Amino acid sequence: MARDTLTRDQIIKATVELLDSEGLEGLSMRVLGKRLDAAATAFYWHVGSKDNLLALAADAAWKEIALPDLSTVGWRTAAATMAAGLHSMLLRHPWLVQAFGSYMVYGPGKARHDDHSLAIYEKAGLAGAKADQAAASVFIFVLGNALCHAASASLARRLSQNSGNAQETMRAARAKAREIATGFPRLRARLETAAAGYAAAPDNSFEFGLKALLDGIEAQLEMPSMPSGVSEALVAE
Structure with a gap:
């Protein structure tokens, strides 16, 4: 999946699903890339850093309440x-x-x-x-x-x-x-x-x-x- 076809919402959703199944220790840009068929560089372009990606995933979870x-x-x-x-x-x-x-x-x-x-x-x-x-x-x-x-x-x-x-x-x-x-x-x-x-x-x-x-x-x-x-x-x- 090319960088310009990914959206931030898609990345966040996939990140939450990965965290739910693999825990905090299982989060990596490489594994996330396999899930979305995209290069890790695409994620950095959309969300900046791994820490920022985690913050975005957490924010999505908080909004469920x-x-x-x-x-x-x-x-x-x-x-x-x-x-x-x-x-x-x-x-x-x-x-x-x-x-x-x-x-x-x-x-x-x-x-x-x-x-x-x-x-x-x-x-x-x-x-x-x-x-x-x-x-x-x-x-x-x-x-x-x-x-x-x-x-x-x-x-x-x-x-x-x-x-x-x-x-x-x-x-x-x-x-x-x-x-x-x-x-x-x-x-x-x-x-x-x-x-x-x-x-x-x-x-x-x-x-x-x-x-x-x-x-x-x-x-x-x-x-x-x-x-x-x-x-x-x-x-x-």
């Missing part, structure tokens, strides 16, 4: 909807979780998400740093949950590349983990549950944690405000 209409739903419903949308997006694109620690992937897509998230907590009655703290707390909670899925996907790929039989390697690793867990009474009691898997948690753990977090934010709204000197004294005690 639907923004609830704050004129028709309450703040808590909107917050839960946004958190669930973010969680689903990160499960579809686990490479984005990996990218946070190594690349600057901030663009209009994430800015759109962050701005709407702040609007939700402002609608709840929070302002300034309080709104920032609420939005950041929910974001970090969702990111932490998605990290488990990303870790499992990354481990499976690494074992597949480094071993002739990734499934057998995983079985051996799980057996070793179970052996270690038998030495701890609470872990031993849970060996036959969903929580025993690698980076696993019981069903509905995301929903449980999100509800607890939003309950806490809602409780903050119901607390009477105190002068800063009084609140600081209570913290010091």
Whole structure:
């Protein structure tokens, strides 16, 4: 495919698909070129650099999150909807979780998400740093949950590349983990549950944690405000 027949949107779409299947470590201009039947130089002409290409792919992923209409739903419903949308997006694109620690992937897509998230907590009655703290707390909670899925996907790929039989390697690793867990009474009691898997948690753990977090934010709204000197004294005690 010649340079002048490629479009930036085609390149970004193919990049997201490559990242979804091969992870962050599998992204290369050479592999992308094979997928699109184009020379690597064509990509540089359209997107500049590999880092910029990754930022564009990340931005496309962020734009997948639907923004609830704050004129028709309450703040808590909107917050839960946004958190669930973010969680689903990160499960579809686990490479984005990996990218946070190594690349600057901030663009209009994430800015759109962050701005709407702040609007939700402002609608709840929070302002300034309080709104920032609420939005950041929910974001970090969702990111932490998605990290488990990303870790499992990354481990499976690494074992597949480094071993002739990734499934057998995983079985051996799980057996070793179970052996270690038998030495701890609470872990031993849970060996036959969903929580025993690698980076696993019981069903509905995301929903449980999100509800607890939003309950806490809602409780903050119901607390009477105190002068800063009084609140600081209570913290010091």
